[in-house]
Amino acid sequence: MTITVKNVVKKIRGNLVADQVNLTLHSGTVYGLCGYNGCGKTMLMRLIAGLIVPTEGEIQFDGKVLGKDISFPPSMGILIESPAFLGGMSGFENLKLLASIQGKITDETVRKAIARVGLDPKDKKKYRKYSLGMKQRLGIAAAIMESPELVILDEPTNALDSDGVALTKKLIAEERERGALVIMTCHDHVTLEGVCDTIYTIEHGRITDEKHMDAEGTAE
Structure with a gap:
């Protein structure tokens, strides 16, 4: 699976929650979204999941436009908010x-x-x-x-003890190994860096930084 986010803008009640977002995401990869509360992480997940539609731009799944050719991603598992x-x-x-x-x-x-x-x-x-x-x-x-081919996890380690966090990290690694495309957020940067291949920083709905991690969880 390849997800292509093209020039996506989303406005809700006059507020810009996604601002010219461009991404290309591939199967077998874990992508992390980081940023302060309200920066647009969850809204971007909602857009990719088909729960809300872009004001401008489009999101494609293997060339099929979400909201036009398909209503929702063809194979998806999600945990967004509680x-x-x-x-x-x-x-x-x-x-x-x-x-x-x-x-x-x-x-x-x-x-x-x-x-x-x-x-x-x-x-x-x-x-x-x-x-x-x-x-x-x-x-x-x-x-x-x-x-599912796409797994979206919004703060999956919330309310978990240390054993639960370790188990969740193991599960995410297993999902990657079987070929899933995983998108996740986490307030703990150490956890995010330990499981993600690429981490995007979001500010005011815009992607401001892209960090690629090596096998040891260190930025390349």
Whole structure:
């Protein structure tokens, strides 16, 4: 998969949240977005996910224009802002319900995704009783369970302890290895530099810096 962002501008209620953004993103790569709160990171993710449409410019997936040729990316898993599930259902029941929309994966695949994020797929506990960390882990599981070509993770390490952060970094590396295109944000620059191949700095909706990382997490 190649995602091409061409001269994208997005205005919301007169505010410029994306300003002439140009990117070319490829499968098998982890891209990080960094910047202060409100700089436009999440809005750029929403644009690429097809949740909002550009005011100007276009976003292409292998040459197909988002919002014209296709309504949404053809294969995508997302966690943007806080995960939200049905409070009266268990983690497995929630993910099984989501998986039923496309019918691409089995119950066993759902269970494996839950186990990958460090949760017990047999746990009957209702989602409303989950801790913040458990909710975050389930959100990550939902994003990766169908092995999508595009994985978008907005602050995936939020509310996670050190073991959870380490597990999330391992999962992102595994997603890259299987050929996924991963876009993520993280408030912790050390974590971002440790997992990303390329990091873009965003200020006032505009990309102001591009940093390529080597295998040791050092800028080249």
